[in-house]
Amino acid sequence: xxxxxxxTQILADPARRDEAFRLLMQRYGRSLYWHIRRIVVDHDDAxxxxxxxxxxxxxxxxxxxxxxxLGTWLYRIATNQALLMLKRRKRWYQRLDDLGPxxxxxxPAADDLNADQAERxxxxxxxxxxxxxxxxxxxxxxxxxxxxxxxxxTGKSVSTLKTNYHYAVTRIKNYIKQHxx
Amino acid sequence: xxxxxxxxxSNLPKSLPYKESDSYIDSLVNRCTEQALARRAMAERSRxxxxxxxxxxxxxxxxxxxxxxxxxxxxxxxxxxxxxxPAPDSTHLAWQAMPEQVAEQDPIDAxxxxxxxxxxxxxxxxxPDEIPEY
Numbered sequence: 646x647x648x649x650x651x652x653t654q655i656l657a658d659p660a661r662r663d664e665a666f667r668l669l670m671q672r673y674g675r676s677l678y679w680h681i682r683r684i685v686v687d688h689d690d691a692x693x694x695x696x697x698x699x700x701x702x703x704x705x706x707x708x709x710x711x712x713x714x715l716g717t718w719l720y721r722i723a724t725n726q727a728l729l730m731l732k733r734r735k736r737w738y739q740r741l742d743d744l745g746p747x748x749x750x751x752x753p754a755a756d757d758l759n760a761d762q763a764e765r766x767x768x769x770x771x772x773x774x775x776x777x778x779x780x781x782x783x784x785x786x787x788x789x790x791x792x793x794x795x796x797x798x799t800g801k802s803v804s805t806l807k808t809n810y811h812y813a814v815t816r817i818k819n820y821i822k823q824h825x826x
Numbered sequence: 827x828x829x830x831x832x833x834x835x836s837n838l839p840k841s842l843p844y845k846e847s848d849s850y851i852d853s854l855v856n857r858c859t860e861q862a863l864a865r866r867a868m869a870e871r872s873r874x875x876x877x878x879x880x881x882x883x884x885x886x887x888x889x890x891x892x893x894x895x896x897x898x899x900x901x902x903x904x905x906x907x908x909x910x911x912p913a914p915d916s917t918h919l920a921w922q923a924m925p926e927q928v929a930e931q932d933p934i935d936a937x938x939x940x941x942x943x944x945x946x947x948x949x950x951x952x953x954p955d956e957i958p959e960y
Contacts, residue, residue: 667859674855675848688846692854699862752843764843787840 648672649715656706666703673716676788677723683783684727685734686748686772694730698723713797720790720798724780731776745772763821770820774813781806782813 652672655665677698682691701722709718731741749772752765771779777799784795785806792803799806 663863666863670855670859674859675851678851678855679842682844683842688844692858695854696858696861699858700865703862703866764841768843787842 652715653711656709659707662706666706669702669715669719670699673719677719680720680783680788681723681727681730683771683787684724684776684780685730686751690730690734691727694723694726697729698726701726714794717794717797720784720788720794724798727780728776742775744776745774748772763825766821766824767817769824770817773820774816777801778809778813781809785810 648668649672652665652668655661655668674695678691678695681694681698682688685691685694698719702719705718705722709715713721728741731744734747735741735744749769752768771782774782781795781799781801784790784798785792790798792806795801795806796803801809
């Protein structure tokens with residue numbers, strides 16, 4: 646029996662909801678944090694969005710009917726909370742897709758980086774992508790989720806996601822070529 | 827590694843330029859988990875508090891209403907004019923024998939009513955000759 650099936654069985658017992666919630670967060674918490682962090686970039690914002698995600702998950706457990714897999718359901722909640730966080734941070738006249746440069750400024754300073762210049766360049770290139778495209782790219786590239794699952798999380802069709810992913814990779818490579826010193 | 831990524835993204839870095847360690851993130855996740863549970867418990871307690879308060883207020887009002895009703899009834903009972911012990915010459919009650927009441931009097935009383943005051947006194951004084959010797 647896989648872990649999700651085990652958690653789903655525990656969820657069926659209302660008296661064990663809290664136990665199921667703790668198991669869910671243990672299993673997916675780290676992945677959810679990094680998914681959120683890749684969207685909002687700033688650690689404090691990621692921490693707040695993760696807290697809001699936990700509250701939403703706990704509140705939603707009573708109504709969870711198993712229509713989608715647990716992981717998919719959690720990622721959808723986390724994605725929505727991350728987007729809400731971005732909306733709180735943007736100015737009223739900004740679009741979400743205009744936040745790229747502002748988010749790039751929130752990347753750790755070069756001296757603090759664990760990574761090299763190529764990684765920073767890559768992150769800057771990612772932040773140039775439209776927000777929804779960036780989210781889909783992250784889920785595919787970093788989380789290696791199947792397109793069908795990403796489609797459920799983002800609400801986009803599989804064909805749109807595949808096209809967008811290919812387009813995103815091309816843009817990122819062009820950006821790196823242009824800005825690599 | 828995902829085979830779909832192989833030809834397109836193989837030369838792109840996979841790691842993130844962030845310093846946070848796995849143990850730090852795990853600790854953060856635990857904190858978020860427990861805070862969510864604590865927040866829900868507090869919300870449930872807050873929801874119950876108005877219900878308890880409402881029950882107490884309703885109970886208090888009901889008790890006060892019952893006490894008020896009982897007190898009002900008791901006051902009215904205490905201050906209700908009595909009709910069982912009127913003063914014989916009370917004009918308030920206009921206590922006067924009605925003709926029907928006279929007609930219902932005892933025949934002996936009716937006889938006594940016809941006698942004068944001197945004749946009544948004579949009836950009361952015992953006759954010395956009639957007192958039996960014991």
